[in-house]
Amino acid sequence: MKTEHVIALIARVRDRAYEFIIRELNQRKITGLVPSHGGIVSNLFKKDRVPMKEIAERIGRDKSTVTALVNKLVRAGYVVKEKDPGDKRITYLCLTAKGRSLERDFDMISERLIATAFSGFSQKEREEIVRGVVKMLNNFK
Numbered sequence: 681m682k683t684e685h686v687i688a689l690i691a692r693v694r695d696r697a698y699e700f701i702i703r704e705l706n707q708r709k710i711t712g713l714v715p716s717h718g719g720i721v722s723n724l725f726k727k728d729r730v731p732m733k734e735i736a737e738r739i740g741r742d743k744s745t746v747t748a749l750v751n752k753l754v755r756a757g758y759v760v761k762e763k764d765p766g767d768k769r770i771t772y773l774c775l776t777a778k779g780r781s782l783e784r785d786f787d788m789i790s791e792r793l794i795a796t797a798f799s800g801f802s803q804k805e806r807e808e809i810v811r812g813v814v815k816m817l818n819n820f821k
Contacts, residue, residue, distance in 0.1 A: 712756030
């Protein structure tokens with residue numbers, strides 16, 4: 681099996697996964713979200729109030745990218761920003777009620793995405809793929 685085109689294959693998988701997520705969001709009539717918002721919103725489901733810097737670190741994005749994504753979430757009414765009263769340099773992110781209401785949909789979309797991606801794979805094959813992709817990702821550090 682040829683291996684030289686692995687990066688292109690990974691990119692195509694990502695593209696198809698994003699298309700899948702967008703279709704799922706549209707079917708649920710969820711507007712103002714794109715797949716790149718998922719990491720931010722998912723992290724806020726786990727913890728109510730998170731510094732923007734911590735979100736950026738958790739999702740592996742630079743601060744300017746996270747700021748742009750967060751601003752779109754704020755405009756859509758899913759997230760609010762709060763300044764730390766003791767240190768104005770720190771901005772916290774919190775879900776609004778509208779944002780919190782997405783949790784069940786996010787869980788369902790995530791389950792469907794993983795089930796689709798791994799359809800026909802054994803548990804061992806799943807683990808091997810994840811191990812290999814993590815190893816490949818670490819090679820770029």
